[in-house]
Amino acid sequence: MTHNKSSYLQIFKTTSLFGGVQFLNIIISIIRTKLIAVFIGPAGMGIISLLNSAINIINGASSLGIETSAVKHISGDYKENDLNSVSRIITIVKKLVLVTGIIGALFTVFFSSWLSVFTFGNTDYTAAFIFISITVLFKQLTSAQLAVLQGLRKMRLLAKANFYGNLLGLLVSIPLYYYYRIDAIVPTIIVISLSALLSSFYFSNKVGIQREDLSGRQIISEGKSVVKLGILLTISGLLTLLTTYLVQIYVGKLGGLEEVGLYNAGFTLLNSYVGIIFTVMSTDYFPRLSAISDDNVKVRASVIQQSFISILIITPIIVLFLTFIPLIVQIIYTPKFDLIIPMVCFGILGMLFRAVSWSMGFILIAKGDSKMFLRTAIGFNSISLFLNILGYYYYGLEGLGFSFLIYYVIHFLGLKLITQKRYGFYFEKDFYLIYLVCIVMCVITFLLRYIQSPLIKYSLMSVMIILSLLFVLYHINLKMGLREMFNSIIKRKNG
Numbered sequence: 001m002t003h004n005k006s007s008y009l010q011i012f013k014t015t016s017l018f019g020g021v022q023f024l025n026i027i028i029s030i031i032r033t034k035l036i037a038v039f040i041g042p043a044g045m046g047i048i049s050l051l052n053s054a055i056n057i058i059n060g061a062s063s064l065g066i067e068t069s070a071v072k073h074i075s076g077d078y079k080e081n082d083l084n085s086v087s088r089i090i091t092i093v094k095k096l097v098l099v100t101g102i103i104g105a106l107f108t109v110f111f112s113s114w115l116s117v118f119t120f121g122n123t124d125y126t127a128a129f130i131f132i133s134i135t136v137l138f139k140q141l142t143s144a145q146l147a148v149l150q151g152l153r154k155m156r157l158l159a160k161a162n163f164y165g166n167l168l169g170l171l172v173s174i175p176l177y178y179y180y181r182i183d184a185i186v187p188t189i190i191v192i193s194l195s196a197l198l199s200s201f202y203f204s205n206k207v208g209i210q211r212e213d214l215s216g217r218q219i220i221s222e223g224k225s226v227v228k229l230g231i232l233l234t235i236s237g238l239l240t241l242l243t244t245y246l247v248q249i250y251v252g253k254l255g256g257l258e259e260v261g262l263y264n265a266g267f268t269l270l271n272s273y274v275g276i277i278f279t280v281m282s283t284d285y286f287p288r289l290s291a292i293s294d295d296n297v298k299v300r301a302s303v304i305q306q307s308f309i310s311i312l313i314i315t316p317i318i319v320l321f322l323t324f325i326p327l328i329v330q331i332i333y334t335p336k337f338d339l340i341i342p343m344v345c346f347g348i349l350g351m352l353f354r355a356v357s358w359s360m361g362f363i364l365i366a367k368g369d370s371k372m373f374l375r376t377a378i379g380f381n382s383i384s385l386f387l388n389i390l391g392y393y394y395y396g397l398e399g400l401g402f403s404f405l406i407y408y409v410i411h412f413l414g415l416k417l418i419t420q421k422r423y424g425f426y427f428e429k430d431f432y433l434i435y436l437v438c439i440v441m442c443v444i445t446f447l448l449r450y451i452q453s454p455l456i457k458y459s460l461m462s463v464m465i466i467l468s469l470l471f472v473l474y475h476i477n478l479k480m481g482l483r484e485m486f487n488s489i490i491k492r493k494n495g
Contacts, residue, residue: 028166030332033268035177037333042261044182046252049264051128051189053245054119055108059136060241062104065234066096067143069226072366074151075287090148093226101140108133119249128186135193142193145200149207153287157203165199232370236377243381247388247400254392262397265333266340270347270404278310278358286362293366300425303359308431310355312476315438316468318348322445323461339397345446346401350408352442356435357412360419372422380411434475441468 036045070093108115112129116122142165149158169192176184176191252260285306292298321328325344329337364373384407391399419425427435445464451457 042258045261046257060237067147070147071151072290097144101137104136138193138197142200145204161203165196169195239381289366307359319468342398343401347404350405353408353412360415
């Protein structure tokens with residue numbers, strides 16, 4: 001019981017640390033998004049999203065998934081805070097990433113004309129792709145530095161690297177958008193990636209890892225295991241990026257750049273602001289799970305704990321989001337973006353299913369189950385693409401939100417069956433009861449949106465906010481003893 005309590009506390013502490021930093025990052029992102037919405041509008045946002053999607057695909061393909069694979073290998077090799085135990089693998093990772101980053105940048109330059117035609121239907125953006133090709137190298141070098149911090153579980157340095165990189169990017173992008181409007185898109189993309197790179201190097205160097213002199217043959221020979229897992233992660237990541245890219249192109253063909261901008265704005269709310277909780281928790285969760293991946297009993301306990309914390313944190317966020325979504329859209333964007341509200345409301349319900357399927361999905365990566373990982377990546381992304389195209393064709397933007405919800409229900413059920421069959425993983429009845437209550441509270445709040453009377457609607461939604469917060473605090477207290485923890489903090493301060 002004590003071990004379980006300490007495990008929950010560790011998850012909660014890490015989530016709190018990164019949650020605070022990510023909250024500041026969200027504020028930065030909101031300001032940047034507001035600038036984009038005001039100065040260049042939905043069409044400009046459509047251009048940004050298409051450029052970024054294309055670059056992300058190239059980055060994902062050329063990086064070979066080394067940064068994610070590195071986290072698994074570094075966390076697995078890291079012994080008793082001995083940096084010498086991982087200096088060799090870290091040197092290999094950094095050398096590999098430098099090569100893959102250069103290859104990715106050169107590929108972007110050579111195929112810039114084709115990328116412009118495929119993405120926008122003309123060659124008008126050839127120069128844009130040539131200029132932003134450098135960001136492929138910047139992104140990969142940044143990811144490598146952050147992977148080292150994550151693998152070593154230097155969480156405070158990792159949090160600072162993310163925050164200051166984002167802050168620097170914002171401070172430089174403000175005058176660019178103000179003075180140059182739509183012409184600032186390309187310079188801003190470059191500046192943001194450069195800011196992230198400089199920040200990651202600064203904080204990564206604080207760890208003080210000694211470099212090892214390795215020959216090219218040694219790097220290739222010893223880096224095979226990193227690249228092997230990385231390639232599988234690359235395929236999965238590429239399929240996800242390709243799915244998003246194809247959906248954006250499809251939406252652009254049927255609805256134009258403004259529709260792409262609205263689509264991107266809606267999913268930015270879901271993935272960057274609500275979904276940020278998954279990024280926060282995976283920072284500690286993935287290396288922790290990788291370190292115990294050979295023990296199915298420990299893996300099951302860790303996944304259950306992570307799933308439990310995930311649904312308890314995400315539930316009140318969803319209820320709050322559904323209540324204040326009209327105000328949120330007004331603050332982050334402009335009245336032109338009100339069209340995304342129905343899409344976001346359907347989509348945010350999917351986050352509750354994503355919270356659990358996300359926790360289970362890491363089992364495959366931590367165990368390096370290559371065959372099943374590849375099959376699930378192909379299968380789930382095919383389903384996602386099919387549902388998105390179908391949803392948009394029949395119901396427009398709202399259909400995309402509904403398809404997002406259906407997809408994550410399927411994703412949850414699919415991973416539940418796979419992990420149970422292959423690793424003997426299962427949830428207990430107590431978990432399902434709590435999970436069901438969370439689902440019911442979110443669905444009720446969603447349905448309250450359709451009440452015509454604002455007074456009745458928001459009064460009942462306020463009740464749901466209070467109920468969800470009380471429910472969450474009660475169950476977190478049962479698992480972690482928050483009352484005892486707060487009392488000890490107070491006594492320490494008074495003493």
